[in-house]
Amino acid sequence: xxxxxxxxxEENQDHVTSCGMxxxxxxxxxxxxxxxxxxxTGKLLIExxxxxxxxxxxxxVASIQNGTDEETETRLLGLPSDTxxxxxAFHHPGRLPAFIWLHACSGIEERILKGFRAALGSSxxxxxxxxxxDGEMNSDHYFWLASNKSSSPAAFECIKGRLAISYSVCYPxxxxxxxxxxxxYPTAITGRITSMNGPREIAxxxxxxxxxxxxxxxxxxxxxxxxxxxxxxxxxAESVPQPLGKQLGINFNQEPYYQLIHPIITKEGAVSIAVNxxxxxEITLMHGTEGSLRTRIGRMANHIVKKKYNNFQTDVxxxxxxxxxxxx
Numbered sequence: 001x002x003x004x005x006x007x008x009x010e011e012n013q014d015h016v017t018s019c020g021m022x023x024x025x026x027x028x029x030x031x032x033x034x035x036x037x038x039x040x041t042g043k044l045l046i047e048x049x050x051x052x053x054x055x056x057x058x059x060x061v062a063s064i065q066n067g068t069d070e071e072t073e074t075r076l077l078g079l080p081s082d083t084x085x086x087x088x089a090f091h092h093p094g095r096l097p098a099f100i101w102l103h104a105c106s107g108i109e110e111r112i113l114k115g116f117r118a119a120l121g122s123s124x125x126x127x128x129x130x131x132x133x134d135g136e137m138n139s140d141h142y143f144w145l146a147s148n149k150s151s152s153p154a155a156f157e158c159i160k161g162r163l164a165i166s167y168s169v170c171y172p173x174x175x176x177x178x179x180x181x182x183x184x185y186p187t188a189i190t191g192r193i194t195s196m197n198g199p200r201e202i203a204x205x206x207x208x209x210x211x212x213x214x215x216x217x218x219x220x221x222x223x224x225x226x227x228x229x230x231x232x233x234x235x236x237a238e239s240v241p242q243p244l245g246k247q248l249g250i251n252f253n254q255e256p257y258y259q260l261i262h263p264i265i266t267k268e269g270a271v272s273i274a275v276n277x278x279x280x281x282e283i284t285l286m287h288g289t290e291g292s293l294r295t296r297i298g299r300m301a302n303h304i305v306k307k308k309y310n311n312f313q314t315d316v317x318x319x320x321x322x323x324x325x326x327x328x
Contacts, residue, residue: 022320027079028087028173030064030072032057038108038163046108050115050165057169058119065093090173096120098176101168101320102128107200110276112165125178128167129322130274174317177308182260183296183327184286186245189217192282199276205283209269217285218242228269235271236326239263245286246277258286262326293327 024031036053038046063069067088076084100120104112109130116126191213195203202210215226221242225233245258261283265272277283301319 024172026173027083028090030061030091030171031168032060033166033168035164035166038105038165041163043108043111046111047115047118050112051118054116054119054169061097061169061171062093065091065095086173091171095171096124097169097171099125099127099170099178101170102126103166104128104130105163105165106130106274108163127178127320127322129324175313177304179300179304181296181300181303182258182286182288183293184243184245184258184260184288185292186247186256186258187285187287189285190282191217193277193279196277196279197270199278200274201270201272202277203270210271211266211269214239214244214263214271222266225266229266230268232265232267234264235266236262236264240327241288241290243286243288244273244283246275246281246283258284260286297321297323 034053034057036050038049041049060069064072067073076087079087097120100116102112102116113126116124191205193202193205194207197203204210205213209228211222211226211228215222220226222235222238225235225238239262244261244263246261247256248259249257251257259275261273261275261277263271264274305316
């Protein structure tokens with residue numbers, strides 16, 4: 001919230017505690033939250049543990065669909081008969097969720113998504129993002145506040161400094177449509193990764209130090225930070241207008257689409273990033289303007305309404321939007 005919604009004036013912001021939450025009112029929908037603590041899990045097991053947790057959630061969903069979940073049946077007793085009939089018709093056995101709402105800790109997102117695919121297949125949409133750090137780009141600290149599995153009054157759990165994910169399996173009673181647009185465009189500048197210091201640190205591009213190549217590509221956007229140094233320097237603010245991208249495929253308009261790669265930290269000529277890459281990957285310099293980044297949500301909403309309007313059975317009820325914190 002950047003201190004705009006907590007009250008107390010700017011001079012007191014350091015002493016203000018605030019909490020952000022979201023909720024859904026949808027009597028005919030089903031939304032089941034879960035938290036998975038992954039702190040003491042070996043990285044090779046993360047995919048299996050996430051998949052196992054999702055399967056447990058799906059067992060609860062199956063009991064709801066089959067009319068044997070006591071909590072849901074109790075709730076339905078207080079609703080009008082036509083609402084109950086609609087609920088039964090909509091939540092038939094075997095129905096997959098419309099989407100998963102995910103909040104993942106940074107560093108293991110790829111394994112988490114593999115766990116979702118293992119349990120649900122590749123047809124279920126996953127939306128959301130990764131948790132923020134403590135403001136110092138320190139990957140050892142994660143902050144969480146998310147709904148627990150419990151339905152008790154203590155239904156919130158704060159996990160600090162631990163690897164974890166929170167997610168919700170979502171079966172809204174309304175139609176849902178999705179759109180993604182980064183607000184960035186590819187340039188003609190490309191290179192190939194020739195060495196890595198681990199999956200999230202680019203050492204060299206086309207045989208040269210990664211930081212020197214990136215600074216050259218961007219016309220010196222990093223200034224003094226673009227020079228190789230043993231000192232760790234945070235460069236995410238400078239890299240926001242011109243991140244890197246990796247082409248993932250071709251979209252329905254027959255245009256290439258890209259995975260965004262934000263350079264975050266530089267040290268000794270290498271560049272730390274927030275996604276896993278490998279030697280041999282081709283990367284492209286991307287470009288965005290303040291205007292394109294400010295207006296992308298409006299463009300996405302307009303795109304969905306224009307493209308899908310004939311499919312809507314009712315007027316648009318609302319939207320759930322995710323905007324990158326680094327870009328903001």
